[in-house]
Structure formats: C-alpha cells, structure tokens
Amino acid sequence: xxxxxxxxxxxxxxxxxxxxxxxxxxxxxxxxxxxxxxxxxxxxxxxxxxxxxxxxxxxxxxxxxxxxxxxxxxxxxxxxxxxxx
Amino acid sequence: xxxxxxxxxxxxxxxxxxxxxxxxxxxxxxxxxxxxxxxxxxxxxxxxxxxxxxxxxxxxxxxxxxxxxxxxxxxxxxxxxxxxx
Amino acid sequence: xxxxxxxxxxxxxxxxxxxxxxxxxxxxxxxxxxxxxxxxxxxxxxxxxxxxxxxxxxxxxxxxxxxxxxxxxxxxxxxxxxxxx
Amino acid sequence: xxxxxxxxxxxxxxxxxxxxxxxxxxxxxxxxxxxxxxxxxxxxxxxxxxxxxxxxxxxxxxxxxxxxxxxxxxxxxxxxxxxxx
Numbered sequence: 001x002x003x004x005x006x007x008x009x010x011x012x013x014x015x016x017x018x019x020x021x022x023x024x025x026x027x028x029x030x031x032x033x034x035x036x037x038x039x040x041x042x043x044x045x046x047x048x049x050x051x052x053x054x055x056x057x058x059x060x061x062x063x064x065x066x067x068x069x070x071x072x073x074x075x076x077x078x079x080x081x082x083x084x085x
Numbered sequence: 086x087x088x089x090x091x092x093x094x095x096x097x098x099x100x101x102x103x104x105x106x107x108x109x110x111x112x113x114x115x116x117x118x119x120x121x122x123x124x125x126x127x128x129x130x131x132x133x134x135x136x137x138x139x140x141x142x143x144x145x146x147x148x149x150x151x152x153x154x155x156x157x158x159x160x161x162x163x164x165x166x167x168x169x170x
Numbered sequence: 171x172x173x174x175x176x177x178x179x180x181x182x183x184x185x186x187x188x189x190x191x192x193x194x195x196x197x198x199x200x201x202x203x204x205x206x207x208x209x210x211x212x213x214x215x216x217x218x219x220x221x222x223x224x225x226x227x228x229x230x231x232x233x234x235x236x237x238x239x240x241x242x243x244x245x246x247x248x249x250x251x252x253x254x255x
Numbered sequence: 256x257x258x259x260x261x262x263x264x265x266x267x268x269x270x271x272x273x274x275x276x277x278x279x280x281x282x283x284x285x286x287x288x289x290x291x292x293x294x295x296x297x298x299x300x301x302x303x304x305x306x307x308x309x310x311x312x313x314x315x316x317x318x319x320x321x322x323x324x325x326x327x328x329x330x331x332x333x334x335x336x337x338x339x340x
Contacts, residue, residue: 004087024217027149028130028138031123032216032287034156035294038116038123039209041163045113046202047194050304053113056167064112064167068160071119075156078126082141082149109302117202117301124205124294131287132279134220174257197319198300198308201293204326208286208293211333215283223283226337234282234337241289241330245323248296252311252319 008076016077027082034074041067093161101162112167119159126152179250182243197252204244211237263331271332282337289329296322 016022044064045053056064101107129149130138141149186192214234215223226234271277299319300308311319 002087002089004090026135026138027141028133028135029216031127031130031138032212035120035123035127035290036209036213036216038120038156039206039290042116042120042202043206045116046199046206048113050111050113053111053116054166056112061167064163068164068168071123071156071160075153075160078149079153081139082146083153114301117297120205120209121294121298121301124291127287128291131284131291172257172259175259196305196308197311198303198305201297201300201308205290205293205297208290208326212286212290215286218283220281220283223281223286224336226282231337234333238330238334238338241293241326245326245330248319249323251309252316253323 005076008073009080012073012077013080025077025081027078030074030078030081034071034078037067037070037074041071090161093158094165097158097162098165110162110166112163115159115163115166119156119163122152122155122159126156175246178243178246182247183250186247195247195251197248200244200248200251204241204248207237207240207244211241260331263328264335267328267332268335280332280336282333285329285333285336289326289333292322292325292329296326 016025041064044060044067101110126149129145129152186195211234214230214237271280296319299315299322
C-alpha cells in the first residue's frame with residue numbers, strides 16, 4: 001500500500017474513532033456511502049454533453065474535485081474494513 | 086500524487102489508448118462507470134446484516150477486493166480526465 | 171399501462187416540453203438521473219440499522235416519500251423515452 | 256394507488272412471503288437493491304452516445320425493459336415497506 005493511502009487510512013481511522021463512528025462503519029454501510037458519493041459526483045455531469053464534461057468551468061471542476069475526494073475517502077474506509085489493508 | 090497512483094494512471098492511459106477507448110472516456114461516461122462499479126460492490130453486501138459484512142467468507146472477500154479495485158481504477162480515470170492529475 | 175402512470179407520463183412530457191428540456195432528456199441522461207435519485211433515497215437509510223429503517227420518524231418518512239416520488243418520475247421518463255410506453 | 260401498482264405490490268408481498276424473504280426486506284436493504292438495479296440499467300447506456308441511447312437496438316431495448324421492470328419492482332417494495340402504501 002502506498003504511504004499516501006496509508007496516511008489517509010490512518011487519518012480516517014482517527015477521525016471515526018474520535019466521533020465514535022466505528023459502530024456505524026460496517027463494510028455494508030460504507031459501501032452504501034461510497035455509492036451515494038459516486039452518484040453525487042455523477043450528478044455534476046449528468047445534464048452536460050460529453051464534450052462539455054471534458055471542459056469544465058472552474059466552479060464545476062472544484063465540485064468535481066470534492067466529489068472525487070469523498071469517493072476516495074469512503075473507498076479507503078471500505079478497503080480498511082473489509083480487506084485489512 | 087503518490088507514485089503508486091501515478092503508475093495506475095499511466096497504465097490505464099496506455100490501456101485505453103491501445104484499445105482506442107479515449108473517445109468513450111469522457112468524464113461524464115467515466116463517472117457513470119464509477120457509479121455502476123460502486124453499486125456492484127454494494128451488491129455484495131446488500132442482503133447481509135451489518136455484522137455479516139464485518140466477517141466475510143473468503144469467496145465474498147475476493148469479490149469485494151475485485152470490486153474495490155474496479156472502483157479505484159475508474160476513480161483514477163475520472164480524476165485523470167477532469168482534474169489533470 | 172395504468173391510467174395513473176399514463177397521466178404521470180403525460181404531465182412529465184408537458185413539463186419537459188414547456189422548459190425545452192427534451193434536448194437533455196436522452197435515455198442515457200435520464201438513466202443517470204434515475205440512479206442519482208435512487209442513491210439519494212438510499213442516503214436516507216444508510217446510517218440507520220435495518221430495524222430503525224423499519225420504523226421511520228415522520229420527518230424521515232416525508233423525505234423518503236419525496237425520494238420515492240423522484241425515482242418514479244425519472245423511471246416513467248426513462249420508460250417513455252426508451253420503450254415507447 | 257392505482258390498481259395495477261396495487262397488484263404488483265400484492266404479488267411481490269406473496270413472492271417474498273413464500274420465500275421467507277421478509278426478514279431481508281428492510282427498507283434499508285430494499286433501497287440498496289433499488290440503487291443497484293438503477294445502476295444496472297444505467298450500465299446499458301453508459302458507453303453509448305446520447306444519440307445512440309435514443310435509438311436502441313432491439314436486443315439492448317429488451318435488456319432496458321428488464322432493467323426498468325426490476326427498478327419498478329424494488330421501488331414498489333420500498334414504498335410498501337416504508338410508506339404503508
């Protein structure tokens with residue numbers, strides 16, 4: 001595992017532990033949250049043409065970047081809880 | 086960007102270029118594929134209890150690992166095409 | 171087709187036509203919107219236990235009802251545009 | 256509620272009861288299955304252009320019809336279990 005992903009994993013573990021969220025973070029729930037975040041990312045693109053999606057306005061690009069980050073965070077959590085990464 | 090993610094990105098670029106897939110890989114289409122893969126991962130868990138999802142059988146765990154990999158690949162592609170990572 | 175679903179279909183046709191939305195309402199885009207709405211519905215349940223999801227508070231139940239309606243509307247639109255219902 | 260949707264609801268109730276599936280059919284699980292089915296429908300369209308999605312080949316149209324039916328069935332189940340329709 002890359003050291004960057006391991007750092008994200010460790011930060012997310014600490015973040016969840018501080019909030020007593022481990023009880024909610026079953027792989028089942030995390031896979032659900034991952035899908036919801038992926039759909040929110042898709043929502044940014046859905047009424048654009050493919051061509052428009054290739055040349056995003058800065059404001060949309062910022063929301064897309066946030067969406068990508070959210071998906072990555074839940075993906076690391078799912079992997080951490082179901083794969084022992 | 087971590088060197089491991091950069092390697093994944095470069096491999097995926099080469100893979101898509103060899104197959105002439107760039108024409109299909111608009112951010113819009115990739116975000117759609119990402120959501121579909123996330124939902125396929127979710128499908129592994131949906132009829133399990135939360136407790137069962139915390140202790141997967143080896144066979145399910147293997148499919149979950151594949152699902153996580155598929156989501157990661159499309160996530161890197163979306164980022165590569167919309168964020169200039 | 172039931173007369174109620176036909177009425178929904180006709181209302182949605184008129185609604186889209188008035189706003190000049192037909193250009194955006196390809197089956198591809200509508201299937202994307204359908205998935206996004208389904209994920210928003212799922213979001214209402216994702217941190218609840220299964221038991222909690224069987225006994226919703228009124229406020230949550232109201233949001234769930236809205237989510238179900240949104241999914242139905244896009245489902246009718248997808249069917250109208252790809253199946254000639 | 257339309258009589259057709261009520262018939263679907265009643266058939267699905269009987270189908271689930273015969274298989275002792277009620278234990279799995281919490282609104283949370285059904286909303287997850289709904290999202291997975293919506294994503295499977297989206298998968299039929301994701302590499303098509305919008306224009307191609309407006310003029311489906313018969314084989315694709317048949318799979319789209321199945322996908323629409325699957326989404327409708329889970330939508331009725333979600334509504335039946337969380338709304339008392």
